[in-house]
Amino acid sequence: MPKPGSASNDLMSNQPTDARPVYFISDLHLSAAIPSTVAAFRHFIEITANDAQAVYILGDLFEYWIGDDMLVTPFAKEISAQLHTLTERGIQLYIMPGNRDFLLGTHLAQAAGAKMLEDPSIIYAFGVRITLAHGDALCTADRFYQGFRKIVRCRALQRFFLSWPLPWRLALAARIRARSRAQKRPHERILGDVTEAAVRQLFAQHGTTTMIHGHTHRPAQHQHGTATRWVLTDWDYDHGSPRGGYLKLDQSGMMAWPLESSALRHIG
Ligand code: LP5
Ligand code: MN
Numbered sequence: 001m002p003k004p005g006s007a008s009n010d011l012m013s014n015q016p017t018d019a020r021p022v023y024f025i026s027d028l029h030l031s032a033a034i035p036s037t038v039a040a041f042r043h044f045i046e047i048t049a050n051d052a053q054a055v056y057i058l059g060d061l062f063e064y065w066i067g068d069d070m071l072v073t074p075f076a077k078e079i080s081a082q083l084h085t086l087t088e089r090g091i092q093l094y095i096m097p098g099n100r101d102f103l104l105g106t107h108l109a110q111a112a113g114a115k116m117l118e119d120p121s122i123i124y125a126f127g128v129r130i131t132l133a134h135g136d137a138l139c140t141a142d143r144f145y146q147g148f149r150k151i152v153r154c155r156a157l158q159r160f161f162l163s164w165p166l167p168w169r170l171a172l173a174a175r176i177r178a179r180s181r182a183q184k185r186p187h188e189r190i191l192g193d194v195t196e197a198a199v200r201q202l203f204a205q206h207g208t209t210t211m212i213h214g215h216t217h218r219p220a221q222h223q224h225g226t227a228t229r230w231v232l233t234d235w236d237y238d239h240g241s242p243r244g245g246y247l248k249l250d251q252s253g254m255m256a257w258p259l260e261s262s263a264l265r266h267i268g
Contacts, residue, residue, distance in 0.1 A: 020053035021250035022125050026134065026214030027234035028244075029100065031063035032075040036237035036267045040244050043263035045082050048246070052091045058214050058232060059098025059119070059134030064177060066169040067162045068107035080111035087113035096121065098215065099136040099149065103158065122206050125249055131208045135215030135231070138194035138202065145191075192216060196224070203227050210254070212247060219245070219256065230254060237267050 028041055049055050062079075070076045086093045096117040097104050109116050120133040140146060151157065161169065193216050203211060209227040219233035233256075235244035245258040 018053050019251060020051055021248050022054045022056065023049050023052050024056045024058060024132075024212050024230075024232060024247040024249070025235075025245075026058035026098065026232040027060045027217060028057075029060055029063045029234065029236070030079060033063075034236070034238040036242075037235050037244070038079075039267045040235060040237045040259055040263060041079075042082060043267075044244075044246065044259065045086065047263070048260065049086065049091065050089065052086075054092040054094065054125075055086055056117070056123075056132060056212075057093070057095045057114075058132055058212065059096050059136075060100045060214065060234075061095065061098070062101045062104075064173045065101035065104050065108070066173050067103055067166070068105040069166060071107055071111055076108075077111075080108060083112035083114060096132065096134055098134045102153065103162070120202060120206070122208065126251060126253075128210050128249070128254075129206075129208045130249075131202060131206050131211040133202065133211065133213040135194060135213035138198040138213065139192060139216070140195045140198045141193075142191040193218065199224055199229060221256070228254075230256070237264075 025044065028037065030038055030041060032038075045055075062076075071080065083093055093112060093114040094117045095104060095109065095112065095114045096119050104116065106116075108114075117132065119137065120131055123130050123132060136145070136149065161172075194213070199211070203209065203224065211227070211229045212232065213229070214232035214234070216231060217234040218231055220231045222229040222231070230247055232247060233243055233245045236242065237244060242264070243258075245256060248255050248257055
């Protein structure tokens with residue numbers, strides 16, 4: 001059952017009919033500790049996506065989200081207010097939870113003016129049916145992570161966790177993040193990528209021939225027979241090699257774009 005206030009996972013009835021482009025981003029991992037990435041995100045919302053009919057955020061918008069009471073923090077208030085400007089400009093915003101922020105709830109959705117999307121979901125735009133997913137569920141070779149995922153997606157356990165005081169939740173999230181980081185460059189290991197079997201199964205399940213997901217931090221366009229799988233980039237303008245970007249779908253098709261160089265001049 002979809003959560004109250006969330007969009008169904010088949011948005012065929014919600015077919016966008018206007019000619020404005022649709023944008024897809026994921027894996028921004030936003031926190032107050034990465035100001036340049038936050039500035040890049042702000043540029044994307046204010047400038048890049050200003051001509052959009054819809055923006056889809058396919059998971060891991062935040063470094064972590066451990067309950068909608070995080071909305072009391074100035075940082076979460078700032079990001080949700082920024083997102084809210086999209087609907088104020090007539091642009092639909094859809095947010096799918098990722099493995100870092102699967103506890104995003106209805107209060108955040110309301111503050112951001114967003115509809116929450118189930119993982120996976122199907123949309124229809126510019127004549128194409130598209131499967132959208134975060135991507136972590138497709139990394140089926142990572143058995144340990146899949147076991148962890150199954151446990152933490154249990155609604156009863158989530159309710160129990162959400163009843164804890166915020167500092168306790170912060171402490172547990174910090175431990176889990178530290179453990180995740182301690183695995184040497186997890187996304188470069190073979191386990192950190194999707195498996196062919198999981199991808200083909202998801203295509204078959206929904207009868208689509210286009211898929212978009214993030215999570216693996218390996219931006220690319222892959223062919224699986226006649227089906228196309230687009231992988232979104234993660235964003236990071238605060239460490240190492242700067243990166244970030246989006247997929248844009250319009251009448252001329254799907255295209256991967258880096259963030260405009262004009263944006264980067266204003267970033268830290
Ligand atoms: O996140 P990333 O991209 O670095 O790595 C992921 C997988 N790691 C995770 C963990 C997240 O980074 C942190 C989540 C923070 C929110 C926590 C809220 C907890 C709430 C509990 C609610 C019931 O997703 C990583 C994958 C990698 O992608 C590639 O796909 O390999 O998986 C792991 O690293 C596995 C973890 O290390 C497992 C940690 C187990 C710790 C057990 C603690 C007990 C939890 C008990 C829950 C009540
Ligand atoms: Mn992820």
